[in-house]
Amino acid sequence: MKSYKFIVNPVAGAGKAYSLLPRLKEIMKESGIDYDIYETREPRDAIESARTAAKEGYDIVVAVGGDGTVNEVLNGIVGTKATLAVIHGGKGNDFATAVNMPTEINPACKALIDANIRSIDLGKVMDRYFINSVGIGFDAAVAERVNRGVKPFKGVSAYIYAVLEMLISYQTTDMEVDLGDGAFACHPTLVAVGIGQAYGGGMRILPDAIQDDGLFDVCILDKMKKPFMLYHFPKVFKGKLKHLEESNMFRAREIKIKLNEARPMHLEGEILRGDYMHFTIEEKAMPVIFGPG
Ligand SMILES: [Mg+2]
Known part of the structure; x- marks a missing residue:
């Protein structure tokens, strides 16, 4: 037993x-x-x-x-x-x-x-393992802002306050992204990298992600005007953000992201900061108990 x-x-x-x-x-x-x-x-x-x-x-x-x-x-x-x-x-x-x-x-x-056990993929970045999803860019800036505290707000109202503040003050930065076949320059609103489909409490930013295919799913959301971000945001909960023309969806075994300056990344409850993020994946490396269905 x-x-x-x-x-x-x-x-x-x-x-x-x-x-x-x-x-x-x-x-x-x-x-x-x-x-x-x-x-x-x-x-x-x-x-x-x-x-x-x-x-x-x-x-x-x-x-x-x-x-x-x-x-x-x-x-x-x-x-x-x-x-x-x-x-x-x-x-x-x-x-x-x-x-x-x-x-x-x-x-x-x-x-x-x-104890229905299946092994799923394990991601690593900046010496930290993750098993679901991480984000760099706008959403990470919001998470970092909430973490710093936005008194007197708490919970959802703190989150809404941080979103509104970041809609005013957030600036995108130049990035160089290499998904395994050469680097390309971009200037995105956010980049999401995942083994699972969702982060941030149900935001299904990577709705096609498979947990044990040995590949990261990646969403690079091109720079978007801020009013459009607010308008399109609810779509992420239904996994429909990927249909926007600004959404670029990829799969990759290894990812290198160089940023013009150090920026936050939210990683499953933790905020890390850096100007270089190197993602590697270990296929089916973590045994996990699955629920029914
Ligand atoms: Mg996968």
Whole structure:
């Protein structure tokens, strides 16, 4: 029988992850499963605790939180034999959605115990692994602005405030992009790179992405006038942004992006900054528990 370590981010989803714990413990006890729970204390704590769990021989390390918690657990267990799993518990749950995990705790636990495991691709950029999607450009600038804090706003209103501020102040920069067959210059509003289809809580920027084909899906959105950005933005939730003439969709095994100046990139809850981003992919490198369907 498999053993489970739950890495719980008690502040994820404004306490949503934490509120799942009583029911989670009940189900695991009733099932007679070997499990343990660890509550994280600070950012990046999940990386170390997940690594320790894998070294202790836990078969499955479960992130209970949002995409940021998943990313930390992933970076902790990479290179070990542990399998990654997730329970919806954050504000953004794009990875949990991508692996068909039920949103309710009872069926989610059943999926964990059934342990339908498939290996999917693993991306790496700037010494950080990712398993879903990252973005450079306008959306990263918005995420960075929200992270800096926009008091007194919180949650969705903080996000809206940051979008409006960036619509006024954001400037695109020159980039040189190499998708494996020579570099080309561009001046995009944003670049998205992904193994999965969505980021930012349901923004399906890469609606055709396949998680285990050994290739990144890439969207380069050409520079767009700001009123058009606002008008077209809702289309991303339906996966329809790709139909715009400004959208250029690609697939690539390796990507090099040189920017004129250091800019933010949002990577599954984390903001990184750089003027050179080199993406590599490891095909089917991470075993993951999938939900039904
Ligand atoms: Mg792919």
